[in-house]
Amino acid sequence: xxxxMSDLLAAEITLAPATVxxxxxxxxxxxxxxxxxxETSELLSAYESHGILSPKxxxxxxxxxxxTVCGADAVASWNFKHLVRFDKIRLFNAVNLxxxxxxxxxxxxxxxxxxxxxxx
Numbered sequence: 832x833x834x835x836m837s838d839l840l841a842a843e844i845t846l847a848p849a850t851v852x853x854x855x856x857x858x859x860x861x862x863x864x865x866x867x868x869x870e871t872s873e874l875l876s877a878y879e880s881h882g883i884l885s886p887k888x889x890x891x892x893x894x895x896x897x898x899t900v901c902g903a904d905a906v907a908s909w910n911f912k913h914l915v916r917f918d919k920i921r922l923f924n925a926v927n928l929x930x931x932x933x934x935x936x937x938x939x940x941x942x943x944x945x946x947x948x949x950x951x
Contacts, residue, residue: 834862837897839890863901867893871900877930883922888913895923898935905936907943915939 836859844855874896878884884892891913898906908914914937924934 834858835865835898835901835903836862837894838864838866839893839897843890865897865901867897868900871896874900874926874930874932877926878923881922881926883919883926884913895935895937899923899927899932902933903935905938905943907938907940909939911939 836855840855841859841864844852847855871893875889875892878892878896879886879889891910894908895906895914906914913919920937923937927934
């Protein structure tokens with residue numbers, strides 16, 4: 832699986848601690864960088880019209896729209912307030928299906944990472 836990262840994440844990561852920026856740099860070296868497209872903007876508008884999050888959290892919804900449109904299987908996020916929440920995940924996926932996209936999994940990084948290469 833190839834990691835997908837957005838230019839939006841790249842802008843946000845500049846405020847993160849050095850250790851997080853280093854991990855991001857490693858992943859960018861092997862990952863795919865994606866940016867906003869007309870399709871992403873349309874999906875984002877659908878999220879907004881359904882009131883999943885308030886307009887104040889436009890960038891949070893943008894992350895989900897970018898990942899959905901580019902066909903990612905999952906989003907890893909520490910954002911437990913707006914994204915890694917059962918109720919919000921259901922709402923995002925309802926709109927995704929309504930708009931012709933597949934559902935997307937949204938998990939914390941701990942749920943998708945392996946520890947020291949272990950698989951169990």
